[in-house]
Amino acid sequence: MAGFSLNDLERIVAERGASGAADSWTARLFAKGTEKAAQKMGEEAVEAVIAAVKGDRAGLVSESADLLYHWLVVLALEGVKLDDVMAELEARTARSGVAEKASRDAG
Numbered sequence: 082m083a084g085f086s087l088n089d090l091e092r093i094v095a096e097r098g099a100s101g102a103a104d105s106w107t108a109r110l111f112a113k114g115t116e117k118a119a120q121k122m123g124e125e126a127v128e129a130v131i132a133a134v135k136g137d138r139a140g141l142v143s144e145s146a147d148l149l150y151h152w153l154v155v156l157a158l159e160g161v162k163l164d165d166v167m168a169e170l171e172a173r174t175a176r177s178g179v180a181e182k183a184s185r186d187a188g
């Protein structure tokens with residue numbers, strides 16, 4: 082699917098979290114703080130694990146979405162940017178030399 086990214090969701094989480102809106106789950110999580118948000122993140126991770134082990138692909142998609150959303154809430158509450166995580170992943174990829182190996186294999 083094109084057109085929606087984790088960066089989009091990160092921005093929505095920041096806006097809704099800061100809104101204080103009574104009908105916003107994100108604002109409620111922000112008000113409760115990192116401990117509650119991290120607890121929810123852990124619950125969603127376990128639910129994703131259970132779906133994977135059961136071979137429940139639709140469940141795995143749904144629980145993965147819940148997990149990524151709650152993970153972004155925890156990052157926001159802790160002042161960590163998605164870009165920081167991507168930079169770490171990029172650095173690991175560079176250290177592993179996988180990109181160079183792939184381009185050598187392709188050439």
Ligand SMILES: N=c1c2ncn([C@@H]3O[C@H](COP(=O)(O)OP(=O)(O)OP(=O)(O)O)[C@@H](O)[C@H]3O)c2ncn1[C@@H]1O[C@H](COP(=O)(O)O)[C@@H](O)[C@H]1O
Pocket residue numbers: 090093094097098104105106107108146147150
């Ligand atoms: N992606 C999500 C998203 N995924 C899951 N959830 C909410 O996460 C909550 C967790 O559900 P659970 O069943 O695990 O928990 P619960 O039983 O409702 O709560 P507890 O009793 O366990 O505390 C639900 O209320 C879901 O609606 C989400 N809430 C919001 N978003 C995104 O955030 C945006 C803003 O949402 P609001 O902040 O609600 O406006 C939305 O447009 C979405 O893009």
